[in-house]
Amino acid sequence: MKSKMKSDIVADWIKEQIKLGKWGSAGSKIPSQRVLADQFSVNRSTVVTALELLKKDGIIEGVMGKGTIIANDTWSLLASLPRSKDTQPSHPVETGIIDLSKGELAEDVFPDGYLNDVLARLSGKIHSLGYEERGGYEPLREAVAGYMTRQGTPVTPSSILIVSGAMQGLQLIASGLMERGASVFLEEPSYLYSIHTFQSLGMSLTGIEMDADGLVTADLQSKWRPNHPSALYTIPCFHNPTGIMMSESRRKEVLSFCAAHRLPIIEDDVYRELWLDSPPPPSLKSMDTNSNVLYIGSLSKTLSPGLRIGWVAGAEPVIERLANLKMQADYGTSSLSQRVASEWLEEGLYEHHLEYVRKELLKRRLEASASLERHLSGLAEWRIPNGGFFIWLKLKQDISIKELYTEAVNEGILFHPGSIYTEGTSRSIRLSYGYAGPAQFEEGIRRLKKWIITLSK
The missing domain is CATH 3.40.640.10 (Type I PLP-dependent aspartate aminotransferase-like (Major domain))
Incomplete structure (x- = not known):
């Protein structure tokens, strides 16, 4: 099990203890890092990582001379507790990310100035x-x-x-x-x-x-x-x-x-x-x-x-x-x-706009299909859709999609694990060719191939 995953388990357990009031209310001290490490049989570094996650959520804080105390046991705690089923993963807002997850079209799929023209026409009509x-x-x-x-x-x-x-x-x-x-x-x-x-x-x-x-x-x-x-x-x-x-x-x-x-x-x-x-x-x-x-x-x-x-x-x-x-x-x-x-x-204007969008999206679909054939033809199965911008990719290897997702994020690649779209488990992922440009899509698939092969060994 990876250290990051262990720290998540420790953090979730600490939140549950705070929720149940096992260590008192806001202002109360929680067990020391050594005690928590011994309880979970993990390194103190894992506990430190877990505590940092909770500090980021505003649930605990370090106080000079007192140690680590409960900072908030109401709204901050409730906001951080896991739901019955994970929703779509949240992603850090960073530059350089190749986003194959977004369910929207990129700006360059639309005609230049397409909204400005309409807003200009409206400027004299609204009183x-x-x-x-x-x-x-x-x-x-x-x-x-x-x-x-x-x-x-x-x-x-x-x-x-x-x-x-x-x-x-x-x-x-x-x-x-x-x-x-x-x-x-x-x-x-x-x-x-x-x-x-x-x-x-x-x-x-x-x-x-x-x-x-x-x-x-x-x-x-x-x-x-x-x-x-x-x-x-x-x-x-x-x-x-x-x-x-x-x-x-x-x-x-x-x-x-x-x-x-x-x-x-x-x-x-x-x-x-x-x-x-x-x-x-x-x-x-x-x-x-x-x-x-x-x-x-x-x-x-x-x-x-x-x-x-x-x-x-x-x-x-x-x-x-x-x-x-x-x-x-x-x-x-x-x-x-x-x-x-x-x-x-x-x-x-909308019908004319759609004609332009379809032409641009068609180009992206063609490029995305070629990228998948080049890199994943022996590793996954998929069907190229007749429209929209999603491709449902089913991996042939029995690998952990959660681990693939973690490694992909570390590589700057975002996709949606198939498990968020079903009640059970899934060996599929959802890719979008509507947001990332063709060159980005190609690079993203190339990096995904590397990790699919690595994790299947």
């Missing part, structure tokens, strides 16, 4: 910024409805709720429409495992197997229970993290099963417009004749994550309820962001 209507800025709702209709999913402005990113849409659905104790079915692996939107409200996640056509309907059928509150969450287009596109026939199967069993669907379609080879099949929402689908869209993946503009499309009574909840939560999404988004969508 004041107040609270918007509950459903959002009306011209933006109209623009979103028009855009979705042009893309094959007919909706009306009154069936649209503007939200502060897709994440808020999920939070509103979870808190406002679902019951405590409900089950949320989802593809496994899935992005939803990496956040705690539903679990934090007393709901459980139930993974559904996937194949090349998307989630397996037969597995959904075997795990569904009658008379138990539940819903299906799915990312049918360029799934996160696998990149899989749900086929049209599978979409129809899923819709049919869910309609027959009154299983509501949350369709997270934020990657839809990042198709690279051909447009995706019709959305689930467009084929839904029973108002069974709540559709989530966003501009974060295609235009600007900083705008924090997303939307939920659904039956009007449902949208009205969600709008009421949102108004209680934040009084509405940023008025300025909504006007910027409206300008993009109303004038047809």
Whole structure:
């Protein structure tokens, strides 16, 4: 076991003792380094490293003449305690890092000055910024409805709720429409495992197997229970993290099963417009004749994550309820962001922008594919997606992904371990070719190859 890993264990144990009040409250002295080293049969240097971690978190502090004392046994301690499942790893903010983990596009994928032009056009149109209507800025709702209709999913402005990113849409659905104790079915692996939107409200996640056509309907059928509150969450287009596109026939199967069993669907379609080879099949929402689908869209993946503009499309009574909840939560999404988004969508600028982005992303995908073939063809398996920017890499060697992650970070390489996207263990990792440039991607994969080989010996 590495010293770093031992120090984490010691630090976690110390936090647990402080949490339980075993050594008193704030201001109380904790056992000496020698006592802790003897208790864990480790070197004092390991204990010192553990204590430094706790000092950084503000939990303990060294006081001249007293030794090490508990500095905070409330908020700082609670903030540092491990959750039931690790979320996406946090990374140090450093230059020189090759980031293959980010779920967003790099600035150089977008046209030069693409936001400045729109902001300049708006400068003479805005006279004041107040609270918007509950459903959002009306011209933006109209623009979103028009855009979705042009893309094959007919909706009306009154069936649209503007939200502060897709994440808020999920939070509103979870808190406002679902019951405590409900089950949320989802593809496994899935992005939803990496956040705690539903679990934090007393709901459980139930993974559904996937194949090349998307989630397996037969597995959904075997795990569904009658008379138990539940819903299906799915990312049918360029799934996160696998990149899989749900086929049209599978979409129809899923819709049919869910309609027959009154299983509501949350369709997270934020990657839809990042198709690279051909447009995706019709959305689930467009084929839904029973108002069974709540559709989530966003501009974060295609235009600007900083705008924090997303939307939920659904039956009007449902949208009205969600709008009421949102108004209680934040009084509405940023008025300025909504006007910027409206300008993009109303004038047809967004479609033109997407054409440019697809061309740039296509180049990156081609380079990323070549890099993987050069360095990892005998060490891993993967499928190049038809869109989006994620590649799900499954290692052939039985090595510790945690150790690979640690060594990669030490080398300045960031990726997401597959375990954060599933309830179980995983020998896969998620790579993104949307943020790191082709040269960086090549160098990152070259360094990863070195450590995969080293750890498999």
